[in-house]
Amino acid sequence: MDFPQFLIQLLNSVQYGLLLFMLAAGLTLIFGIMGVVNLAHGSFYMLGAYLAWSLSAAFGSLTLAILVGAVLAVAFGLALEWLLFRHFYKRSHLDQVLLTFGLIYIFEELRSIIWGDDVHGVTIPALLSASIPLTENLSYPVYRLFMSGVCIALAIGLYLLISKTRLGMKIRAGAFNRDMAESLGVNIKLIHATVFALGVGLAAVAGMIAAPIASVYPNMGSQVLIMCFVVVVIGGIGSVRGALIAALLVGLVDTFGKVLLPSMAGMLVYMLMAAVLLWKPEGLFKQ
Amino acid sequence: MSAQQSNLEVLPTSIKLVLGMGLVALLAFPFVGTPFYTEMVTRMMIMAIFAMSLDLLQGVTGLVSLGHAAYFGLAGYALAFLTPQGEAVSLWWTLPVAVLASGLAALIIGFFVVRTHGIYFIMVTMAFAQMVYYVFFDNRALGGSDGLYVNFKPSAAIFGWVPFDLDSKRTLYYFTLGALLLTYLFLRRLLFSPFGRTLSGIRVNEHRMRAMGYGVFGYKLAAFTVAGALAGLAGYLWGTQTGYINPELMGFHMSAHAIMMVILGGMGNFAGAIVGAFAFEYLLHVFKDLPQVGSINLGKHWQLWMGLFIVLLVTFAPRGILGLFEKFMKRKGTDHE
Amino acid sequence: MNEVPRTAGPPQGSNAPVIGVRGSEPPQARAATSVGAALLSAKGLTKRFGGLAAVDNVSVDLYRNHIHAVIGPNGAGKSTLANLLSGDLPPSSGSVALGKTDITGWTPEKISRQGLGRSYQKTNIFLPFSVWDNVHLAAQSRAPKAHKWLTNASDFIATRDRTERAIELSGLQNRVKSVAGTISHGEQRQLEIAMTLATEPQVILLDEPLAGMGALETERMVTLLQAIKQDHAILLVEHDMDAVFALADKLTVMVNGQVIASGTPVEIRADSGVQAAYLGEEH
């Protein structure tokens, strides 16, 4: 491929990578700080997408839908944490896997009962619906750039939250040593609830932001879930920075894999993961 | 941590009794059950072998593999490839070859994954299974997304003499039952052998095991390989029974179901895995056959019931059916005193 | 962390010992321990975590039939030292030799098989297993028989004998059947020792075996340690001064990861620096 071609594909990779990051960030947080394996993370993504669809239909405004949806998702996260997850922090990963797998079933069925099994589309807000011409016959949708923007903002926001704020300090303390944190007067219960809700919120927001271009359909979460796992594993559990790097890496491999090695596009990402683990069994940035 | 729970490694007499009765029931079943249920129970037994193989990792060694289905599927594919279009192939060499193939795959993949711990292990095993899944899904030559037929069940003929014919549902049933019993006995012996003791030691306290001089990597890798090979045995039987192999056999759901079977029954003693496999398959069956109540078809929403059941189970009975049963018997015991 | 008055600490920036020549034995000490070559000899061990050196250029030699105690305030680096010797932590610099073999940077399992056994400060046993199974597992590590998949683990006479011997020595005979998680703290410490013995080491590292023990339990443990001293070289990390002075043939005092004194109990008692720096607080 010629050079401009290459640049555009690079742009695609970065853009895809950032989307993956937005999805994986919540997962890696929940993993890293509460040590909870959450197979239902993809369901939260789906929840977000469906919320975006139904709410934007109701309000006639995607922005409003996203705001309300985010609040709902976080509330949902809090409820879920209070009802189930907080009882599983001290349980084995096995029990957590099982719990969240059961939840996948429940969420899928509830989705089909509440929203049905149709494929739906969410219209892109007018002021983002334009496209920027790159070559004479290829142009880049503004909305995708907007998504990338959101993801970057999110990355920065998370970074600041974790490393600069008091809450972030408490979170890190809790992740590092819960007893010590508690002795320092940190309310671990509260911290966990917050982080979990944050994680759910992130996944849902990702779903909502992606809805307009991804369209909304059953089981849309399951595919995403596994990619998130790969990203989190490569990046190193609990490391937001790692998730970012890994997501970009995966985006790169996936994009160029499709173009240069179509015959094995499906496996390349997993091969990347294998390679990374051979080199660093605990991911690029172990916490 | 479930690692800290005792695993009923030594089964109480009460449970032994129940298992014994179960065996009798299994022996008699083909004479009372209809062909459909004979097939269903055969499948349950195959899943039981699969679940036991996983239990060696999950319950004994404390390694939660979310990609165990890969080795199940691989042996099935091996059978499909070894069976020519026009005729049956001999059971006696294809079975070992298929099992070894799965074992070998487990050995290679295990080399990567066994070095990781906890959540990493869970996710890495899953990702590798996905990799294997795509190898078959993406390649027309390997059957692609539609999978492969096993046109003829393997033949047991030895130099013209035919001891039994797997084409008969009943024969296949008893053949599978035999495999189930052998696997169970083998794993029980293994559990109390020095190897098995070491594995459970690793589950409970890997750090101390190392401090006492055990090279845990080798042990884990061996366990992973054996588990893979036994999963292969189950996969081979599956291919023999259904005659149809599909990439989804290696999918995420298949692996997760196996995990559920093991937990449902109770981990670390293999009997639990068997009970779990039967219970799980049977529950799916029941949930899907739920009747229409008023305007709502309960059966249609089987996913909801299954999900709720799993959540309740793991919340309230993490030690599974055998765990409950044992607790129940204990209480009865104390009541009498 | 460091409750040691600066003045009493070693001169800033220098590793020069206050007393005794690090590495080589002071004459009196050697007199007390003329039992041939060191079974374990560590030279200039250093472990840095980021900036600070938890263990700073420490050397020790352990001899058969000889208890070498390491004392010092919390955070002095005693446990870290033990972890460096047992391979739980790789040293930043320095070397460890077990007999003639250099074991620097070896994994714990390899070092254990080479003949070094250890107990842990935080009780580190197999809680769901019976006392017997705990010790048996330890004993089995000397003849793993990993390939014997169909033989019952308890059918191996040698392993069983090792198990019985270790249990007897540690005085847990009447506890063999009970689940490790259910026995008293003192018994769990004994079990730690039993497991260590069952691996038949020549060198034993004991990390605060008396931690959290009652007077009676302590007494029992002290006799036990005296008993096993016979044919082992022992490194004893301990806080209980009475016990230490009762048991040790040689003491090393650590503060801030550095050795500030090393010698026989008599010498250490006499040492003013140590008095000020450490023992003072005990009395």
Next chain:
Amino acid sequence: MSSRRLLLTRSAAVIGSASVGLLLPEIVRAQGAKVRVGFMLPYTGTFAQLGAAIENGFRMAVNEQGGKLGGREIEYFKVDDESDPPKGIENANKLVLRDKVDVLVGTVHSGVQMGIQKVARDTGVLSLIPNAGVHAATRSLCAPNVFRASFANSQPTRALGKVMVDRGHKKAVWITWKYAAGDEAFEGFKEGYTAAGGTIVKELGLPFPQVEFQALLTEIAALRPDAVACMFAGGGAAKFIRDYAAAGLKGRIPLYGSGFLTEGVLDAAGPAADGIITTLHYSDSLDTPRNKKFRLEYAKAFRSQPDVYAVQGYDTGLLLVQGANAVKGDLSNKAALYKSMRGAVIDSPRGKWTMSASHNPIQDIYVRQVENKENKVIGVAAKALADSGAGCKMT
């Protein structure tokens, strides 16, 4: 072989019906009077909607006969196939062995269909395919007791090639998911397109069911073909259409596809879909009295608009009705039953079609163009198009 297996299962069935699995939740049903029809369709998951439509269509066809088949009452049995291939055999057997159905209607997912096909060949049960287009079912693995009322995967795209060349698009890029249905659709397209004198510049594919198309769209733009032909369905299709437009390719490089690209996703795809030309054996907007009548009655009966899947279900019903009437409802008279179904002429909403020697529809393929959320028929791409049925040996 299969006949031998058939015999075995029969004898097994005799033993079976003699005893009853009381231990298990089997509802023992009276044999005889009623015709037992089993639906094996997706009622959960991605294809749930299709399953519902097919069942509705089928029931409608039967209800037009007063709810009877050749004068016999009908009892329906349903199994959710979950679109899960590993469970295909088990679920099919549920209907065949447990419920003892006379007819098995299913399914949507090709992989699951392979399972049904296996059971159909082994047990000899009459199997009607209302959607799944997997070639093997009416080619190498065809069987006298298996009839397809829908299409073969390569049928719609086979007709597509000529349409594109006729519109002056001689250099095309093909893009699809890398899975069996995609490969088979490509086979049809390749043969049709090259035969019409077109050249395929490049064949692009991505792993199923991935929906990250951007990289491939970029490549398409760089290749600058006259047109793009594709085969996607469901959520993926909606996303592909939107991404294609968003990438600015819409209007520059015309997009063609198998008709399923624009079935059931037009609302989701929105204006991005306008102008897309596809080929399929049906269109909602097909302007014939037959179709209008069908759509009206369907809407009345089920309070929803029928789609191609409903039509396929409906035709499956019509096919069975014809057969059943021919043998006065005695479905055990297989020879006569199959004979009449082979010779059937189905007066379908999609237009009259007949059964090929390998039991796959010989049907007209229409050219449709999307116009404000509707597939407007703009012509006929191929009259009476048949699938080769290559490798089919009826036993």
